[in-house]
Amino acid sequence: MNVKIYGEGINRIGVRQITPQIYWICHCIGKDAEKHNGGFAADFARINPNIDPTANDINYNSYLFMDEKTLLIDTLGPAQHNTILEVLSDLLGERQLDYLWISHTELPHAANATAIRRQYPDLQLMAVGGHDHYEIHGLEDALLLDYGDELKLGEHEIEIIKPIFLDHALTQWLYERKTGFLCPVDWALMAQNEHQSFLFMDEMEATGYSPERFMHDVSITNCVVFAWLRWADPDQIAEAIDAFFAKYDIRIFAASHTQVIRKDVPAYLAALREAMRRAVTADYNLVY
């Protein structure tokens, strides 16, 4: 595996290349994740025995596009403050960061916006429009975007899209047309064990992972992430997913808390659809 690792434990970030111009910047704890994260995997595995009881680690992902213009997707969390600055400085070298796009204002996504702007003072911040609580995240002068807005980086063309699964209203997703890159933010959150750090989804298969395991994981984790699912209509959910998959040709599935899916994408998307159907209809009693 070709990964460059910075820091350790809660500061740790691994960097991998998805394409020559797109980098996966991934925080996960690795060893001792259970100690930091409270050992939730054992509880999940009690509810669904198809879940790995040692999978106590969750990614925080950022992505960097290096085209004629450079774009960073999200900033990682407060504990990765110094490491993300070091990673950016290594990857960008003499180049500037032109755009910083914030998916939604939560600490694992937006915490380092101010620090990154201190390092790259000319960057353009971008966040979803329609709200006025941006001061606390240092986003008060962000360019406020609408769904459907487009941004050309060079060969890569970004489109801001409306999310179908979100944990609060101040959220947007992002799609890049040339590569079929989708950042669906919190959707499809999964957990991993310490031997699976920084693996692409296709590499996870050597550790016993599969689309089916992914389906079981997401069916549980997404009940927790999107508590509103228990009141959702399963037919409407399935329709929304089908319409979304028909509209966007997804070739790289690059979420905020999921291993990057770059191969066998249709198999994982089908598993994801089934996971959401189960998340809506199953009585897991995880959310009280």
Ligand SMILES: [Fe+2]
């Ligand atoms: Fe979130």
Ligand SMILES: [Fe+2]
């Ligand atoms: Fe998140």
